[in-house]
Amino acid sequence: MPDIAEATAALIGIAAAAQQGPGDTLRVVLLVSMVGGALLAWFLLRGYGRGDTAEHPSEQPGDTPARGASGDAGDANA
Template sequence: MPDIAEATAALTGIAAAAQQGAGDTLRVVLLVSMVGGALLAWFLLRGYGRGRADEDPSERSGDTSARGASGDAGDANA
């Protein structure tokens, strides 16, 4: 007849090994979130250093006057 203590120890060891938790999953999630955060920061910050020092503010392509598209002083939007 087998020893009950050895069988109990073996079953306890197997049960403990099966309940290790989500350690590997959390490591992967942490690594992916850190890489994603770095890529997001790079994407958002990459445009701030391009051509701002030598550019004249009046020559910006997106800059429109408050008078409207025509630029006329008699425009209704003036």
């Protein structure tokens, strides 16, 4: 007849290992969120170092003439 104490101890050890909680899942969630946060910060901050600002006001996209404007000095849209 097998030793019941050893079998019981083995089963208790297995059960205790299975009830450790969400350790692995929590580690994965934290790692993915940290990597995602770093990628999001890189994506949002990458445009600041490019120097996209125009040096001349005529290069600004908002300075285009209105539709139908002739550009004459006497024109009301000039």
